[in-house]
Amino acid sequence: MTSATTISGHQGLQMDEPLIFELDSPGSSGVDLPPPPKVKSRLGAVAARNGVGLPGLSEPEVVRHYTRLSQKNYAIDSGFYPLGSCTMKHNPRLNEKMARLPGFADVHPLQPVSTVQGALELIDTLAGWLKTLTGMKAVALSPAAGAHGEMCGMMAIAAAHEHRGGPARKRVLVPESAHGTNPATAAALGMTVEAIPATEDGRIDLPAFKAKLGFDVAAVMLTNPNTCGLFEREVKALADAVHEAGAFLYCDGANFNAIIGRVRVADLGVDAMHINLHKTFSTPHGGGGPGSGPVVFSEALAPFIPLPAIIHDDDGYRLIETQDDDDGTALAFGRMKAFHGQMGVFVRALAYSLSHGADGLYQASADAVLSANYILAKLKDTFNAPFEGPCMHEALFDDKSLKGTGVSTLDIAKALIDEGFHPMTVYFPLVVHGAMLIEPTESESKRSIDQFIATMKGLAERAKTDAASFHAAPTLAPRRRLDETAAARKPILKWKK
């Protein structure tokens, strides 16, 4: 149902756009081709009998259709996008200019290595930045995004245990303050996941971990800063205990933006950590561009990292595709992807790094944390903050202050849409009731953050007197509230006439 009451279904210049198949006008076409010459068909039984079912539209209709759809895509380029845990930061246009250079944009992964030396140098240079920023020994660049990176890290850990021999290690301990993908990754690899509850202040419970550690534990997976937006202070002590038990420490680096340039992950005793280039190193994401999740590794895990590897020697840059003693890749556990990884994102990530410089990255994490703390400080008297600040790069509130108003966290999110903001992350992390997780990133100006804060305060005020208006929200968006339950229970995945 649309909220419009117009005859056309459009609202102002916001068009109500049907599916392209519903725009079908049989016989319409964007091209004027001469009729095909009369030839005897040799297709026989394999000839298409029922047509291919493509809709008929003129060229202007097609252009309008996709232009209108693109205008419906709310993006960081259109406004504030405080989706917690997603680091929706600005993608500098310089990145785009670099990514479009023909030497990067038009290369093919199967080209002879001698013709892509520059591209390989770029990958190798980026690898150097990631190793320097984390203090880690090695990096695998091919993983496609965060969860794929987690899998890569955990597969290296499994390979290391196998190489070392001894009894099977299948248990993985995961704190409740970790990202949900962490236990999912371990379970997907056939490991048994044990969740360890967080402490009252939203952090890992070190004594609880120590009690659970044993010689059948493969790894501990944690997220730092954790998903409550808090820095895990006892990581080093945890890492020491983990190593003493012969296990490895995996760190989810999705929140690296809060600590980049300030914390050397290697100093914390981490053995493997993925870095979301599409978050921390800008590059478009979230319905836009692809992800990229390189994984950095400690010395203990470095021999097991997946192929391909890039080696720089007297012959220039070489691409190592198979396990080889001479190249130090004999123990590589295999590969995560057919090719080298997400080249377009590598270019943007390196452009981001070089244009900021080390001092710029140091500044960026400070600004990201400052923005979040500004929101926390300004809103904590309006909404309840379950954990004492200061926070890292995201501010977390629960729904305690909404109690008795009849307005829920979801209602606040929907009302924000009417106000022209992308909602924050809601109901996550699960350990916080009615969670609202707000990540402003360093991209936002004080003006835009102040506008958001004023809106949140206004909504909280309205919630006390006018719950009904929230239940109706959004009223100004192209669609009203969608039936999420029906969409999940009975999804329509295929267009039918």
Add this chain to the structure above:
Amino acid sequence: MSQIKFTKDHEWIRVEGDTGVVGITDYAQHALGDIVFVELPEVGREITQGNEAAVVESVKAASEVYAPVDGEVTGFNEALVDEPAQVNADAEGSGWFFKVRIANPAQLDGLMDKAAYQTYLEGLA
């Protein structure tokens, strides 16, 4: 006569002889919101108290359902596979999840009765 016991993780177990029928409480279904998917344990699986036995997914989140007691799964509620909404409609009745042969009846003594669970819920509010 059957007795119903409750866990702190909001599961209920109705004891019928040596079998227990397990589900999630009305409080739990309310907190989760509209249930869209339920993953049930296969018959014959050994479950242990406090460990994951089933998964329930709502529009808000996916959550584990923990085994209230040790035992072997003897059946599950097939109706939930197609109609997970049953859990919202009647969490402590037709929205039951699975049946378990209770291995250690003494574990039931450690669970809460209806009155104790009510008091526990009031403490959460």
